[in-house]
Amino acid sequence: MKFSRLTALVAVPLLLSCGPDFTESGLGTSIDFEPDRPEIPRSETVAPYQGTDSYVLDAQERYRTGLDVHRKVIWRTCTPFDGVCHNTKEYPDLHTPSNFLATINAPCNVVPGEWESVYDRCEQEPDQFEFNRGDLGGRSDVGWIDFVQGEYPEYSEGNPPTVDSPGVHVVLRDKLDTERSEFWANGQFWRTLPDGERIVFARYETRWWIIDDENVAGTHLVAEVRNYQTDTAQELPNLGIKQGDLNRNGEFGSDEGTPIPMIAPGDPEGSYLVGRMRGEMHGESVPGSRMPLANQPLDIPDMLALFCFIEGLPADGSDPDMSAPVNFKDCSYSADPANLNLLGEGVTWETRISKILEANCGGCHGGASPDADLNLLEGAYEALLQPSIQKPELNLVEPGDYENSYLWHKLNNDPDIVGLPMPYNPLTGEGRLSEAELGDIQTWIAAGAVENE
Ligand code: HEC
Incomplete structure (x- = not known):
């Protein structure tokens, strides 16, 4: 046996x-x-799906268990190349099943690569900040904090720091109730513990400046950093201070309710991980490049397996049995898996792909005599399904197969291209679309390069 x-x-x-x-x-x-x-x-047996939908049958065959979902969806698309993504370098670390499980109910964007790419709804309930002196206003929520390194200038009344001067920048939600703009004080960071107790968990004593910021006047503090203070200043942003406006757009995400988690048990559409793959959540677009980058995009059975796995997670947040079968039979998404096509709301020819081409390529590939006889402003969709002039054995776009689409080779500067990588920039002699744009073009081609969807 x-x-x-x-x-x-x-x-x-x-x-x-x-x-x-x-x-x-x-x-x-x-x-x-x-x-x-x-x-x-097993205490719980899972009956298999016995319907006729080929997407569900395909998913059920490829993804029997939670371990399969981790290995073939998450690990394959994201983690295999050490250092490329989500292995040890990027948060979240997803390379083992237990790391993957640790993302259940975990906050999203806690270690963002770039603050601009933080989603408002990942922002947490912030810590608070207060000076140790009563004449400098009360306690306020922390919006964000950053240590800008650099040669320390002698700031003075006539030469105050600005929004990108060297120093520790602490931006608060509220304007401090004081007329002063420069003073020596001890700045204290407060945290409310789960039992309601409040503690000071970090302090920084130095000369502080209150300067004007584009969002709200008088909420931007700059703390001076003398040589002997560098270590303390460097530590501050690494102490895990909870920043209510991590993406610095003036909005505190926690005002909208509890932050969304990486994976919300039972709620795939409310899981940030899924939001980053689809580029949208609850009808709102999610900033940051679309996952998986630089890897084969997920197809419908991949998505269905991930959705059904998340939907079937224990509601109390406890760890699931990863070796138990994924329940495709009772999964609500099995009713209409085609809906999970990553094209979803965002990546359609009409709303996204044609716009990328118009904006980045139309200047040369448009008008009466377009470069390379390729018009990407008018009749672009039909033109893209034709063979390339430079490499006639390949179509510019081969629906479902970006590796055999010459357009994709040109956009990625593949070694086999004739001429220059696109979009050609005459000033620098090279050019490249953003990772997010490339990811969307790749997703669009992989999902069949349809015109109307
Ligand atoms: C500054 C002008 C310029 C811009 C901008 C530009 N192109 Fe081009 N493109 C050219 C020229 C010139 C050629 C022919 C020479 C070459 O390939 O280097 C060409 C060739 C091509 C070809 C090869 C056509 C074939 O049939 O083999 C493709 C595909 C292409 N461009 C796509 C694009 C796309 C997509 C963009 C925007 C993302 C873009 N180009 C932006 C000037 C431009």
């Missing part, structure tokens, strides 16, 4: 870590090794 999957999972790591002597395990437990162990009955 073969081992059940569960036995294998439990036994293998213990065998490896404890050596051959199973009874004297360092963990203080003993395992009776019994090759004929019976299948462990």
